Amino acid sequence: MNPVDPRYSDPASYRDRRSGGLTMPPMMGNASGSLGRGGPAPYGAPAPVGFTSHSPFQPPAGRFDVGRSGGGMMAHGHDRGRRGDSGFSGRVGGRGYGGRNSGRGGAGGRGGGRGGMYGGPPPRGDLDNVSLPRQDFGQLVPFEKNFYLESPSVSVLTEHQIMTYRAKRDIRVEGRDVPRPIQMFHEANFPDYCLDIIAKLGFVEPTPIQSQGWPMALKGRDLIGIAETGSGKTLAYLLPALVHISAQPHLVQGDGPIVLVLAPTRELAMQIQQESLKFGGRGNIRSTCIYGGAPKGPQIRDLKRGVEIVIATPGRLIDMLEAQHTNLRRVTYLVLDEADRMLDMGFEPQIRKIVAQIRPDRQTLYWSATWPREVETLARQFLHNAYKVSIGSSDLKANQSINQVIEVVREVDKYHRLIRLLNEVMDGSRVLIFMETKKGCDQVTKQLRMDGWPALSIHGDKNQSERDWVLSEFKSGRNPIMTATDVAARGLDVKDIKCVINYDFPSNLEDYIHRIGRTGRAGAKGTAYSFLTDSNAKFARELIKILQEAGQVVCPALSDLARSAAASHGGSGGGFRSRGRGGYGSRSLISGSNNVPIGGRRPW
């Protein structure tokens, strides 16, 4: 609790407490120890561990509390109120939107035509529409989606000033009729209550993605927004969503949401929901989060009662659609957060299925910190006349405020290197350790706890209530070490993560960018340590590029690794991996559940 708390310095009292009970309720750490769906939240007050909240180490709340949503808005936004007339804005609506691409006509345009719905190639799999009824988009009620009125303070700027402003922030834009970036919060047409919240949070100016993304989104156009981790993407789409909603007719009984946000993990969806509540609540804009692993009852209740915003993971949403607990007929603003992830193999069929339920003249927005070339073609199948805004040039751009440290190690040495690192680094702030496998997570966590470290692990084999509990323990600092699979790689905004450790290097460099992006958010500094083994040599070359682009030191061992990869198999990848990472190393020492008391003494 505070620096003079005897628990900080008195190992004896630490031991006393340790004997007082497990750190986790029985069954907790055990992936198989499911409490069953719908059970009560079981982990209300876990027994104390040898750890306090470490509040003395937490920096004061900065101007960027919101982190992921950092940035903000403020002033003159006039609240349009609900108009209810659902009129066209001549600038959008049919014209300029239904244009040249085949599929998506403007409001009331062609509808229903199977296969051509989005223009471009027809949907690929048969996974489309297997169980959901095809929607008839033949006679759509027009809706308004262009709300952007350029502020005089923006109009007055010279073209040269705009170019300079963009260049200074590395704002790159594509598309027809690109609006100018705004430079101050009040220049976006946000409602006053939003600006008040932003002001209270102490935001000073919009982040680059917000300053260019907001005018684009407010114009009602489709958008691809790419910006580094922790740069305020959530607010970049949530605030225009609020404006969008305010201009639509009220929901009536039986209506589904107006805004749909899709996210790749449950925890991220819940986090977005928190932001949505924070900003939408004051404007009486309701939202709910639809995700698996939690009881359906409350989710169904929310949907039936009517919510303007639904934030969802795909599986449960489809479930809800099939059961007709909601529908997407009123969705006119669709967001894919972590869009490249949502469009990759695992998710694409589900996304197709969901998107096929939404009117083709909707506004669609994609957001991510990474945007591999390959996804763009696929992505454009769901877009029309889209803008693209990206902050920075590189395909793979790490956040500049992250100090990146690479350690070339042998598989068997990883655990010892980890301990050494923890001893250097632990001061009570959070440390997030990424592993390749769920099993590896459990094993290392168990070993860490036996060695006295307050670690917990989160991964997809754990039931949701345990996942929730582990994350809350991590956030609160009661257990400041969390091991994780890639379930925690994207989007999660936990304050005061001092460092990220890639115990196992990720399987692609996009995930590397996202993982290390859990630290160094919203202007804070952070450090990312990554263990590389021979089996990761294929990443060395491009990793060096990422490091150089972020102004990082490239250690000789990494250069050597890059050379050896080039020598062994003409550059990247290739080669067979005799034994891969099987974990014959430290992992064989540690097995089974990580549900063990923290052992030994506090190691630092």
Next chain:
DNA sequence: AAAAAAT
């Protein structure tokens, strides 16, 4: 090969 996401 692994992880995630419905039951």
